[in-house]
Each structure stands twice: as structure tokens, then as C-alpha cells.
Amino acid sequence: MKNEISFECRECGARLLKWMGRCPHCGQWNSVEEKLKSAFAKEKSAGHHGKICSVPISHISHDQSPRLSTGMSELDRVLGGGMVRKSMVLVGGDPGVGKSTLLMQALGGMSSRGEVVLYVTGEESLEQIKIRADRLGVMSESFLVVANNELEPILDLISNSGASVVALDSAQSVASHSVESYAGSVSQVRHVAAASIEVIKKSQSACFLVGHVTKDGALAGPKVLEHMVDTVLYFEGDRGYSYRVLRAVKNRFGSVSEIGVFEMTETGLSEVLNPSEFFLSERPQGESGSVVTALVEGSRPILAEIQALVCGPVPGSGRRTCLGTDPQRLSLIVAVIEKKLGLMLNDHDIFVNAVGGIRALEPAVDLGIVASIISSFSEKTIPFPSMIFGEVGLSGEVRPVMKCSERINEAIRLGYKRIIGPGKNLDAHRFTKQVKPLPVNHIRELTPILFD
Numbered sequence: 476m477k478n479e480i481s482f483e484c485r486e487c488g489a490r491l492l493k494w495m496g497r498c499p500h501c502g503q504w505n506s507v508e509e510k511l512k513s514a515f516a517k518e519k520s521a522g523h524h525g526k527i528c529s530v531p532i533s534h535i536s537h538d539q540s541p542r543l544s545t546g547m548s549e550l551d552r553v554l555g556g557g558m559v560r561k562s563m564v565l566v567g568g569d570p571g572v573g574k575s576t577l578l579m580q581a582l583g584g585m586s587s588r589g590e591v592v593l594y595v596t597g598e599e600s601l602e603q604i605k606i607r608a609d610r611l612g613v614m615s616e617s618f619l620v621v622a623n624n625e626l627e628p629i630l631d632l633i634s635n636s637g638a639s640v641v642a643l644d645s646a647q648s649v650a651s652h653s654v655e656s657y658a659g660s661v662s663q664v665r666h667v668a669a670a671s672i673e674v675i676k677k678s679q680s681a682c683f684l685v686g687h688v689t690k691d692g693a694l695a696g697p698k699v700l701e702h703m704v705d706t707v708l709y710f711e712g713d714r715g716y717s718y719r720v721l722r723a724v725k726n727r728f729g730s731v732s733e734i735g736v737f738e739m740t741e742t743g744l745s746e747v748l749n750p751s752e753f754f755l756s757e758r759p760q761g762e763s764g765s766v767v768t769a770l771v772e773g774s775r776p777i778l779a780e781i782q783a784l785v786c787g788p789v790p791g792s793g794r795r796t797c798l799g800t801d802p803q804r805l806s807l808i809v810a811v812i813e814k815k816l817g818l819m820l821n822d823h824d825i826f827v828n829a830v831g832g833i834r835a836l837e838p839a840v841d842l843g844i845v846a847s848i849i850s851s852f853s854e855k856t857i858p859f860p861s862m863i864f865g866e867v868g869l870s871g872e873v874r875p876v877m878k879c880s881e882r883i884n885e886a887i888r889l890g891y892k893r894i895i896g897p898g899k900n901l902d903a904h905r906f907t908k909q910v911k912p913l914p915v916n917h918i919r920e921l922t923p924i925l926f927d
Contacts, residue, residue, distance in 0.1 A: 481510045488661035488699065510655070543639055543681060546584025549737060549746045550577070552773075553708060553721050555729015558640060558681040562728065563672050565700055567686045568710035573719055573739055574685050576611065577710060578642045579604075580743055581683075583613030585640055591617045593638035597624035597648030597658075611743040624658065626651040626667055630674045638680055643671060645685035646700065661699055668700050701725060712739070713832040718747065720833070723773075733773030751778040751889055754831045760859060764851030767891065768843030769864045769882035770835055776878070776885035778862065780830040781840060783847035787823030799829025800844065801836050808844050808867060815871035815918055818852060839876040841867035842896070845918055846925055855926045861893040862886040865900070871918045875899040895924065 482491040485508055487501035497504050542557030551557045554564070568574050575596075582592040596604060601622050608614065619636060623629055626649050633641050643649065646667050650658035654666045668684065675682045686700055701707050705727045712719035721735040736747040747753045755778055759765060764783045769776055781800070787793055797805045805827055813820050827844060829835040842865035850857050857863075864882055866874040876882075879900035886894060887910055894901065898914035906912050913924050 482507050483510050483662065484508075485656060485660045485662070488665065508656070543585065543590070545581040546588065547581055547735075547746060548748070549735030550581055550721065552775075553723045553729075553733045553735045554706065555723075555726055555733075559705070559728045560639075560679050560681050561676050562681050562706065563668075563675055563684060563704040564682065564706040564708060565684050565686055565704040566708050566710060567688055568712075569688050571714075572710050572712050573737075573744060574710050575599075575644055576607070576739075576743055577721070577737070578644065578683050578685070579607060579613055580611055582640060582642055583608070583611060583615065583618060586613075586615035586618040589617065590639040591619065591637055593619045593621070593633065593636050593641045594644070595629055595632075595642065596620070596622050596644045598645060610741075624649050626670060630670060633671075633674055633680065633682075634678060640681050640683070641675070642683040643685065645687060647687055665699055665703075668703050672703060716832045718753065718831065719744065730773050734775065750775070751885060754779050754833060755889070758830070761856055763854050763856050764847050766843045766847040766850065766857060767862050767886075768835070768840045769862060769886060770833070770837060770840065771878045771881060774881075776881040777833070778885060778889060778891075779833050779835055781835060781843045781847050782828045782830055783844065783851045784826040785820070785823050785848060785851040786826075787820075789822055789824055792821060793823045793825060795825050797827040799832065799834050799836075800827055800840065804838070804841065805844065807869065808841060809848070811867060811869060811871055811918065812845060812848060816849075816922070818849070820848075820852070823852070837876075838866035838874075839864050839882070841865060842873055842915065842918075842921070846895070846921060849922060849925065857925060858893060858927070860891050861895060862891040863895040865895075865897045865915065867918060873897045873915045873917060873921075880904055895921070 482494050484498040484501060484506045486503045486506045487498060489498060489500040491507060495507050498506050542559055544551055544557045566574050582594055586592045599622065601620060604620050621632060646664050647659040649667050650663050651666050654663050656662045671682060671684060707725040709722045709724055710719060711722060717739050719737045719739055723731050723733050725731060736750045737744040738747055758780050766781045767778055768781055769778055795805055795809060809820055809825060812818050825848060843863045845867060846857060846863050864876065866876055868874055875897040883894055883904055892909060893911050893913060895913045895915060898916045901912040901914045915921050
């Protein structure tokens, strides 16, 4: 029996019929490698398979045990209430953003309540883990640590440890001898994840699997692991800011739009239970171009500051630059302002920033962006106790948005007395006498009430 030769791209995992200098799928040069598939494996795969049978769904019983709380309310919120046994949670993010710190704190909190936890690292030594544990104040006999990067002994340890929660840090650092490729390659990462999931599903443990984000912004390769695991969490943060956001993009056991907010300190990650106050803590007073708007992330309303800077006139066409907002929506909003309000912005540079590094991408921030641009262009300051929200259409109409009551109640809780928003949203909400609703149905109605 002869071995069959195949070719596979180590970057994206694509399989090719022949060797190529450049992978036609991902465009990487010198990434195609030769693979050998034995005739015995081919013959075995083509043989008879075992019989399977179906089961009525009413006859299936499931584990009624409660979720495992991590002791961090922000992490539990994103997970949907805590860890589910036999589940695999993928935690992704840029190197150095704080993934290991987050998991060590979570496992440390669980071990302090008597749960046996296992932290497996393939990137650090035991001494390095101890240094981080001392800094975070993690000290428990039920917190087990192992430093190894060989998959097979790691899986045996997971099966026999009896740990409630396992953290495997990271998928790129662990390799299996059964796969002819280096650690971190697509084939190795895929095999490590598949083998780990198989072991976890047969045990009573839950597992955190760490995956680094590649230079292209993909998680452990181009979507290699996301479809395999139960939950995908992205840990995001700008190195220029102390805050970090944990965002769920896939969750079989909870909402996919929840976020948790943390602040990176010298002693680890501190939970931010009131993100609105955190993001607005350094907002300047009496400056033009600054607006407070309301976002909704999952079930949580968050007030954030939008700043705009309009400079000009400049030679030629002006630039449109934004940070934290959608650049395409900014272009649409500027075009609507020019057409419906008659402001000549074509020869002006326009810069829009969602302060603090937060991502303000939902349409509900449109009216806030309009107000900030008008404020900066006219050099007028919007009165302090004002919160503005609403979606803007191409004809200039202001459309209602979802979860209006949550946005308004959050603004009122923080002392905002002027609420500017879509007429249909404000008409459906009951206000106290201390709060002044200012409904807007078209952006032409915004300017007369904006600076009063």
C-alpha cells in the first residue's frame, strides 16, 4: 500500500491538489506544505462504520447542576450566569491584553471557594506563574498548576485531576506528536481544540481555551476554532487606556451581545460595575464638539462621550476620520448634514472619536454624531445635562431605536435633565418634572433646541 501525498496551507489550513508557491485561499507565500496520508488510514476511513441510532428528545435528560460562578460578576454576566459544565470557552485577544490575568483571577476566586481548578500553561514556567499569582493574591491548595506543551499528557491530567474548571493557555503553545506540524500551525491548533473538546465533553469539567489573535485580527487563524467551541469571548483593550472589555461573540448558553468592563491595575483586573461613570469621568466641560450619547451592550445601557472636531476650510476635499465609530456611517451623516442643513462641510476636515476607546457602532449614536459636528462647526457648547440619541435616515428623519427606556433611565440616574431623541421614543416614556424631554423628528429640528 502506497502513501498518498497531499498539500496543505499551514496558515489557513486549505488543502490543495499540488504544491504552490502562494496559497490561493489566504494569499500567503511559501505556506503550502506536503502532507502524507497513509493508505491504511484511507482504507480504514472507507470501511464499515458502527451503527448509530436516534433517541426521542423527550427521553433525553440533562445535568441540572447550577452554573459554576467565577466570582467575577462581569465575567459571569458575559458567560450568561457562569460556567456550564462540559463546555469549552474560547478566550481570544491580542498578546499582552490580560487574558492570562483574567483567567488566573477567575480560577483563583473559584479555588478560594473550595473548587478544584487546573491551570495548564505551555508558554510560561511554574516560577513565572507563581510571580503572577503573588501579584494577584491567588493562594490556594486547590489551585493546581502544570507547565507542559505536550497534548497527550495534558489530556490525561485533565481526565484524572477531577478539576471543576480547566484553563489551557494557550492553543498555539500546545502540540501533539500525532500531527506532523509545528505548534501554532492551523493543523495543530485544530487538533488541540478537537482533542480537548472530546475530553471535556466526557468529563464534568468546564474549560477555558486561550487563543491569541493573529496579525490579521483573526482568532488563532482564520476562524479555525470559533465553530468548534461553545462560547467565544474576545478580550479587547487599547494599550493607551487602562480599561478592558470582554465581549461575547458566540454563546450557546447565553446572550451574544453582553460585555464586561474591567480596569487594569497593578494588582490585576478590577471590575467596573458602573461603566457610564467610568467613561464619562474625564469629560471636559464647556467645550464644543462634545456630546453624551447612550449605547446598549446586551442588557446594559452605557453612556459614552462622542467628540467631533471640524477644521477648515482646507484645499481640496476634506478628510473624514473616525475612531470607535463606523466610517461609512460618518460619511452618510456628513452628506445628510450638508444636504438637509445646508452646512458646507465638503472642504472641512472632520474627525470623530468615541472617547475612551469604546466602540460606538450602533445606529443609535447617529444623532449624537450630528450634534457633535454641528457643535464643533458652530463653536457652540451643548449644555451640560444633555443626552442625545437616535438613528438618522438619509432624508434627515430621526428614527426610533430599541431599548429606549434603558437608555433614558441610565441618563436620568446620572443626572442628565435634557433628553434629546426620537419623538416616538420620548412620547412612549414617562418623565418626571425634573427631566425635560426634547423630541426630534428631523435633524432640522435639532439646531433650535440644541444650544438652549
